[in-house]
Amino acid sequence: IKNNFLYYYNYYINNIYNKKFYSIIDHLLNKSREHIKDFKYKILNIKNFNIELLLNYKKYINIILENININPLIQYSDQTNNLSEINQKFKINMITTGLNSKFILNNDLRELPRNILGYISLINTNEGLTCGLVNYLTINVHLNLKYKLIIYYKYLFYYKYNFKLILNIFNKNFYNIYFNKIYLKKNINFNKTNILTINRNTFKINNILKNTIYIPFNYLLSFIENLIPFIHYNDSIRNLMSIKMHVQIIPILYPTLNNIITNYNFILNKYLNYLIISYQEGIVIYVSYIKIIIRDIFNRQIIYYLNNYKKFNQNILLIYKPIVWVGEKVNIGKILAINSNLLYCEYSLGNNLLVGYGSYLGYEYEDAVIINKKLLYNNLYTSLHLNIYEVSFNILNNIPEICSINLSKIHYKNKKNLDKYGIIKEGSFVLANNILISKLILMPFIFDNKNLINIINYLFGNKLRVFKNKPIISTIYDIGRVVKIEFLFNNLYNKKKENNIYLKVRIYIGVQKYLKLGDKICNRHGHKGVISYINEINDMPYLNNKIQPDIFISSISIPSRINIGQILEGIYGLNSLYTNNRYIISNNLNKNYYNNYINIFNYYKYNYNNNYNINKMSYNYNKYFLKNPFTGHLINNSFCLNSIYYYKLIHMIQDKLRYRFIGLYSELTQQPIKGNTKQGGQRFGEMEVWALEAFGASFLFKEFFTYKSDDIKSRKLLKNYLFNNNKMKTTFISETFKLILKELQSLSINIETFCIFNNNNFINNLPINIIY
Structure with a gap:
């Protein structure tokens, strides 16, 4: 009876078809319904209702913004690049709709059951209290909002009858599904090839010719996971860390194409909202960084404006680049302009660097990184940020606030970048503590002798006024250039209100952030480090062909974190650097060539790299001897040189210092x-x-x-x-160390210190109480 109950529970009750999934839209609607009910009750009790009351209801708007920014089930605005946007779009919740019930759930409910295999990513999930509750869809799965079902839309190859089949949640239980072609030949009938399959949530060993379907390994992973080559050579926890790092990558000004890519670097463009796409057929007649004009088949001019002042919530600027030229014929759906996250319609957020694994000067301790100053000279990791200042001018008691260049007690050097209205000029360079806008507030003039005031007013013809200076000053984080100034006027002036905003001024400051000591860089395999030293170009070791490594990393950090995939990426990256080729690495390399294909291919690339550098050793794992830049002699220890794609993370020292x-x-x-x-x-x-x-x-x-x-x-x-x-x-001794000693004493472990000194050839032990 117990076995039958578990079977019916897993097959009928715990089936995906009987479950309801919640996306970001569902959570936003549920949160908004709760607060609209309270808002309706308050509207009915208000006698004089106006539409402005709905628009200016700050409490309702703040609740929606709080859910978008902080709620871990939504958190859609937490974006630093396009990958983070795609990652937030395909977020779902399987168990709960709110945040209060997550503290009650057990660890068993957070685990993924077997019937979820192929629908939800095996690795990607949230961290902290929502671990296992918030999951992400795989590549070939979509969410049907009408029935709340997850369905396969991918055509898969059917082995027996050789035709394409649509596999969904209804008919997947009629087939034996296998994910890897590893044949099991430990049976009596050696000629038959058996394989491990899954059917109705149970693993079985079946013949490959009996109603089997092969699903590639890529279909079990999400979008970001398929961008990582050799992901099955890394630890799963390190893969989860690499996914979180991809969300925190900062777009840079001068990226390069990746030498080692996967099949999914081009597919993700269809899920973006930051692309400008043509909606009609025609010919391009004008192209610039401001707008693109197309003349369609009806002889109409359609203008597409490129908004180059968009930014993420992390103040990262998006720059649009047109990829069409004048005279080009454009069809419907053609991409006209891409943002700074893409290069040739391919994701490129970093640069290919020559990495040296070894010890040099001792600055590469643990995860610390030594970089070559050549990276700073070439601006390889320079990012562009946009800081916005918004200043409002009010009318207080029918007296408006004004801005003027006539500021008292301020030196003329501090006013040289201001125009005649007291607002900073476009294109001027801003340093710390510079005046952006001069704001003057009229204060009431209080004086006891009214006769003297009347005489002064009669002589000079003006009334005495007292102005208070409240200038808007830039901070140390705003060292950049003013790129744009906007003026927003408000004509709806109400005399009954005490505070009325009649003018708003927005100042856009573009800030370039260079690579500095303390910044974090990472690769695609979860290997990140803090820059501890920037070495001069002349002080870097070099090969016989005058090639210098770009960065130095400790070799101990690779086996301790079990991410061997970066070594394989470095082998092919070094080979592509020598041959000027690019490699598309699929995560199912063993699909047609089985398990020995990668080993044979690796051995061939090792030999090619050694022959290029005239190295007689046949299988030396890319080890080379570098020369000391000070003496010109060879360094005793060998170095492992690889070419790996590195990114710059959002954890910058300039924002923390x-x-x-x-x-x-x-x-x-x-x-x-x-x-x-x-x-x-x-x-x-x-x-x-x-x-x-x-x-x-x-x-x-x-x-x-x-x-x-x-x-x-x-x-x-x-x-x-x-x-x-x-x-x-x-x-x-600090208080925390004293607390640790108290905890150890509660475990019957006593720790004491003794002062040992030599006096007339006698050693005396005097205990010292370090707790009090």
């Missing part, structure tokens, strides 16, 4: 207060520690662990040293 003294601390935990507005401390992560250890910053570590941590006595000694010029004493 702040200068301050020891800030405020909480009374209970004695930890720094969080938040930039409160001048609080910042979390010092694991990778930042490795970069500082590689740099040898021992005194900085001492400050982090004592003065800037929870060591109360050391903090007081530092303040006395700075303000009263007292002598600095030895540091004490």
Whole structure:
């Protein structure tokens, strides 16, 4: 009875056909229905209803914005590039519709059942409390919003009758599905080829000729996972980290095409909203970076404007580039312009770098990275950001706020970039603490002697006025150039209101962010690192053919993270660098050639790389001896050289670096207060520690662990040293270490320290109490 119940539960009740899936649209509609009911109740109680009340209802609008930005089931606006947009579009929720029930669910419900295989990605999911609840669709699956079903729309090859078949959730249980052609020949009948298949949520061993269907390995993965070559050579947890890194990649100004690509670099364009597509047939008559004009078959001029001032919520600028020319014939659906995430209609967000795995100068400790200064000279990882200032001018008690260049107590050098109205000019370069807009507020003039005021007004013919300067000043993060200024006028002026906005000024500042110490870079296999040192070009080791590596990475970081796929990508990348070719690597290389194909192909590429560099060793894993730039002799240890595609992540040091003294601390935990507005401390992560250890910053570590941590006595000694010029004493042990000792004592583990000294050839042990 128990076995029959489990069978009927898995086949009928727990089937995909009986489940309802929730997409981003469903969550937005459910959230909006709840707040519209409250809004209707408030409208009915208002006597004088106006349409402006609906538009200016801030509470309702803020709730919708909060769900779009913060809700982990939606979070659609959390985008840094086009890949993050596609990743958010195909997000679904299988179990719950709200956020409150996720704390009650067990780990068994978060796991993927077998009947989901092929419909939902096996790797891609959210992190934290929503792990397993928020999933992502695979490549060949679409969500039918009418019936809330997930259906296969891909034509698959049927082995027996040699025709194409549509496989959906109804007829998939009638076939034996297999994902890899690994034949099992450990049986009595050796001539028969048996294979591991799945049928009705159970794995079986069947003959390959008996009603079987082959589904490629790519169909089990999502969109971003299929962009990673050799993904099955990496650890699954490292693959999940690489997916999260792809969402955090920053588009750069000068990307290059990837030498090692997959079959899905071109397919993802159809899911984008940031492409400009032609909606009629015609001929292009005008092309520029501002607009594209097409004359259609009805002799009409259709204008497509390129909005080059769009940005993501991370202040990353989108630049549109036209890919058509004058005189070209355009059909319906033709792509007219692409954004900065694409190059030749292909995803290109990074550059091919020559990576050296080995030890050099000790700065590559753990995940720290040494880069060549040639990357900075060529602007390979320079990104463009857009900061927007919006200033509103109000009318307070029928007295408007104005802007003028006549500012008191301000030097003329600070006003040289302002026009006659007190607004910064377009094209001017902005530094820190520069005036963007001069804002003057009329203050009431209070004076006891009214007769004196009347005499002054009679002599000069003007009334006495007192203006207060409130200029808008740029910050240290806005060092760039003013690219655009907009003026928004409001003609709906109501005299009954006390505060009326009659003018808004928007200033667009373009900021170029270069590669600096402390920035993070990563590749497609989840290998990321912090830049710890920028070496000069003349100080980099080189080969006999004068080739220099672009970056140096520790070789220990590869086997410890089990991402061998980057080694295989580096082999083919180095071969493509020598031959000027590109390789399309599919994740089902063993489909037609079985398991030995990749091994034979790898051996051939190894030999070709060695012959190019006149290396006699036949199978040396791309190891080469580099020359010391200071002496010209060979370095003792060999280096492994590979060519890998690297990206720049959003974790940039320019946004994190702040200068301050020891800030405020909480009374209970004695930890720094969080938040930039409160001048609080910042979390010092694991990778930042490795970069500082590689740099040898021992005194900085001492400050982090004592003065800037929870060591109360050391903090007081530092303040006395700075303000009263007292002598600095030895540091004490922090409060967290004392708490660890108390926890160990509760486990019956006692830790003591002893002072050992030699006095007349006698060694005495004196215990020192380090807790009190």
